[in-house]
Amino acid sequence: MAPQDYDDDDFVDQYDEDLGEEEDELSPEDKIAMQKGTEEVRKALGEEASKVTVAQIQEALWHYYYDIDKSVAYLTRTFIAPPPKPAPKAAQKPAPKKAPEEKPRIPPNFFDDMPWLNIPRDRETTFIEPPRLCGGLLGGTGSAPKVSKLQALAAMRKRKIEEKKAQENPDSLEGEVTKLALSDANQENTGTNHAPSAFAQALFESDSEADQRHRRDVFAMPYTQSSLFVASVFSEPSPDDIVLAARAKAGKKTPATPKTPKKSQKNEETSKDGALAGGVANLKVTDSPPPKSKGIDVIKEFEQSASKKHASFVVVGHVDAGKSTLMGRLLLELKLVQERTVDKYRRQAEKMGKTSFALAWVFDQRSEERDRGVTIDIATNHFETDSTNFTILDAPGHRDFVPNMIAGASQADFAVLVIDASTGAYEKGLKGQTKEHVLLLRSLGVQRIVVAVNKLEAVGWSQERFQEISEEISGFLTGLGFQEKSIKFIPISGLNGDNIVKRSEDEACSWYTGPTLIEGLEASVPSTVRSLQKPFRMAISEIFRSQQGTTTLAGRIDSGTIQVGDALLVQPSGESAHVRSIMLDTETRDWAVAGQNVSIGLAGIDPVHVKVGDIVCHTKDPINVGDTFTMKAMAFAHLMPMPVDLHRGRLHAAGQIQSIAALLDKATGEVIKKKPKVVQPGSVARVLIKLDTKVPLEAGQRVVIRTGGETIAAGLLE
Template sequence: MSRHRLVKNLDLDNELDDFEGGKDYDDTEEEISEADKEHLRAGTLEVKEMLGDAANQVSEKEIQDSLWHYYYDIEKTVNYLLGVAERRNKVEQKKKKTGCLSGSETALSFAKFSGDSTLFNIPVERQSILVAPMTPTERPQSGPLEEKPKMSKLQVLAASRKKKAQEQKAGSMELISKDVKGLTINGKEDAVRKQIPERQDVSMEPNTAKQPARGFPFRKRKDSNPHEKSPKAPSPRPKKPEAQEDMPMEVPVVMKAEPSAFANTMFSSTACLTDTASLFTMLYVAKPTNTADPFSGPSPDDIVIAAQSKASSNKGGKGPPKTNGEKKADQIANGIEAMKLDNTPRATSKNLEVLKEYEKAEKKNEANFVVIGHVDAGKSTMMGRLLYDLDVVDQRTIDRYRKDAEKMGKSSFALAWVLDQGTEERSRGVTIDIAMNKFATSKTKFIILDAPGHKDFVPNMIAGAAQADFAVLVIDASTGSFESGLQGQTKEHALLVRSMGVQRIIVAVNKLDTINWSQDRFDEISQQTSAFLLSANFQKKNITFIPCSGLQGDNIVRKSTEAVFTSWYTGPTLVEELDNSEPVLRALEKPLRMTIADIFRGGVQNPLSVSGRLDAGSLQTGDALLAQPSGEKCYIKSIDLDEQPVPWAVAGQHITLHLADIDPIHLKIGDVLSSPASPIKNAESFTAKILAFGFLMPMKVDVHRGRVHVPGRVKRLVGTLDKTTGDLVKGKKPRVVKPGMVARVVVDLDAQVPLESGMRVVLRDEGETVGSGVVE
């Protein structure tokens, strides 16, 4: 088959169907998702609130279109809509200025524009009757002024009949002509002119025949004869030179009726019309004959409300206030104020006195401790053994973890997996983020904060230390491991927890079973560690050493049965030492402060939930909160403590808050929730008393506060401080602060961070901690 025949026999429909852009192509617009609708709704409310009075100048559709265009960027949307509202205000102001002008030039131009209209001074007997527009006052003529078209007999007869009818009703005559100007009927033009009110004389301007006239086109007649000229001109005209062929035309005398009742109601009270009536002619400028205020009486709604109030008062109920038609301005204002609704729905609150309720409640002591130490010191394994021996974790779970660990060739990590739940943590065998768990003894409820020991995850360790009341320092007693740890994260972690405000520390000397429970090794580790902790400003009475074995469980919950060990140690176990810790004083009387540790979806009824430690103050269901640094307000729907709903919470507790009336984009981990009455302020610069871990000078640093870390720079070194008195050492300002010295420095931040006096901060540079201290 030839090629042209093959092309000729092609079925185009089938070929187009096979094309991907054929039937399968759909150019319909994709429907907006529910999430986008929710963003648009929340964004619309926020934009209207930020626009304020300018929100009346833009429509809701324009707001949503702008939000969609700017990808829900509230600031850009508000700036764009403010520009739109400003332009519209300028247009309205321009209209108001030009709509009520005065002056001869404006009057003349308006009269020229509307001089051919007949809606002027409609007679009383013809009110509410619309008069058809007159013919244009100006038409092009090819001949001289004397040659005017002659009226037909039928037109003359119709005009005569109309004249007689008007004389019978009102005693006046109105001349109506659509095609002929300056028409005189029966020589009574003077009588017609006398009946026109003087204030409605329009100013006449000469127009040439070549100028196009407004209105209907002129229709020439074949049998045109000059009309009878009027003996009296309505206004003097200047003489034109004989050489000029185009002659000005006379403006016809037009009868103008009084405005109708509807026109009087709508336009008679307009200041613009009454003030300029003597300057130029406008539609419906006649003063109304009926001066009664149509709005003076009660409205239909007032009548209904008054009837309902009367009926309810007869029954003894309380109804709306009575209205007798004499509403005053203050009454109307009070009514409008009563109708205002709070756009922000609030959760119900029982208005409890939380501190008194806390004193009445019979609860155990609560304490949070962070587990710190060098990498591979056995921190997670020790805490897993503690939870297993206290029956917090059942045997079935441990067996499953052990089976999974053996498949990966890490059978000894089964206990560590109780806290290390992440896939990456289990595959690498190291803790990455803060792992949290809880247990209780006969006296105290404890929350474990297992911190990572690797140097790459020191920021996560700082986040755990910021929530702890005291610390458990785990040391590997194996040969060589203690020495390497003391030069590594053991030393850094101890310095960090002390600078974060931790005063009590328990040193757990782990893995003593690997060295046959050697007392000499334990004493050596105790002496070196104690000397270091004392130099880090820990008090001797707050330092305790506990020998143990995390893998075997000796001296963790139960006492060891090893004869070698029991021969030289008779002290408490690790849990007993934890239980002997004194209760920590809580900042119950201080303003509310809570740092967000996690943000998640709490369920269908709680789409936005946050968890964290309540640092200071107290709260209850229904309280309003202020999230910083975003500055957004929200409300507490409910509170969970230990996965159980509670009506209130106090400082020191790890709680979960289910929030309402705030978008998740305004919250992030590390933000601080406070009371709107005493909010925490955002800072871009602060002065702090810093203990130097390394050489400190004006330099770029990363500022860490809990889970927040923001780039910044040390702007200025104010001076060094005396460690004993805390006073500023007099002398020259230092250029460099050496390790171990305390200095007052000024730090600038690249972003706003919620900070206040007394908060703890850490300064790090290129993965190394250079200092930590307290904000002044």
């Protein structure tokens, strides 16, 4: 090619075309990923997929590197449900420009060394302005100016008064006239003293006079000539302006009053002062009146009402037994969780390599729980059947979070014990937290238990494995005091949903003909008639503060009844309040009874003095507050005078076992031995516990004693 035929544009265009062709084409892997991603996005969008085109979906997938969640979020935000455009803001007026600061032209102390500033006072000249002569108008006459009739009348009256005074006192006139006499016969010549010259003063004056002469009485302040200084002087209102503004303000506020006679004016002012003083004395800051009680017979209303039963159950078991997955599957089968939400959790779990955790994330919402794969705090949820409203309390299974499990079990009417039936996992769990959880359930007064034998599909729905686990767990539970009629065993699969709401369709599970899990829950609901007659007690599990200043306390009513308008007391702070509202299952009620999980809105209380674990009671039946208690304890480990932690629901208090009063017989409760030094595991003893702080506890309540991360005793307060 000749040099003159070479064209740079043709050369560059050739490479641009090649580059464009490479960018437009997708690799086979990208095509497969794009096709698969498009299908998943359309599936995730559901019915709303018709609102976007395939090109828009593929563009979003290409932009987000085939991330389904981000692509769905982008399409929903951009095309399906775009956010409303913000209203145009009003044009802001430009701020007024500040006047440029004028710097002083003459620096201070510039003329300090000028000689004319050191002139002594006696040499300064004082100029006296000559008097000005008041002349008449140009072209006027020499006659007196004309006066009005009123001025002439005033002058005539003044002249008559002076003449009358002169006639009455003629001597005084003569004295005044004599003063006007001029006599210059005895006047003496007085000389004028002139000041000495500057040379004479320098020769004869003393040092003190020299200092006095050089002292300046007038100081030059050139900066006062600056416009900035003058502006700052008048930047604030003058005293006259303040007085005038106050008068004008008072004139606007105070209406004009008619004039009153002088005789009654003093009495009226006195009465006004007295009324004002009385009004100031009566000024008070009062709260809104407490809500009035309707005087409802709550027990009678509860017996006559056709409302559903209310029950709470806690889900316990060894870590990784599948508790959260089982409860997530239960809510999914009851249509309380959307399939779309579970699919979203499943995709997120796949990215973390934890596909089987998707259902567990329905309960485990915290990032720490999802990262570790364990439940940390109590997770709550609600569902209802045809006969009962249930509250789920998913308790943590890890040994580090046993106090949270105690808090959940203390709010439960019965328990669901989840057992991992897979090979090796059951034996590991029985040696781990399963045994301690069952021990705590019995110590906290839970009497009914549903045993869910989970993951039975891992062993082929073996009936022998199910019977083996049932017999072993049944013997363990009855040995702790559970009755056989209060124990139910159900084979389930939390991951697949077998025997949870519907019976399993797997032929390998055809041997089981018992109830499903939901049927077993309905059959385990206890009666609450006895608890209604006892004084009102509720342990605080959560505290809310609304923007309107209302304090709301959430918790489960342990005993008694409550209605709007009741006067309540929060212990141990001793703060009193009135019931403003009662919320039960997102519905406003006028009353509530034992066994129900409620949110109580209070009036006249500061939430600063209320904390989780406090007890709410009626003012007429308050719960006692103390720091020393006698306890009838069942020992799970060796007991002796030692530091311990006492647990009662959400209430945790540190203290120590001060002394051991006696060993007791398990059956009769009679004293076997007085003041033993050590209590052996499995024995019952009466111990004295001293706590570091005062807590609200009373006789008959069940408490748990732990130390060093292990449960060592449980029992009743006496």
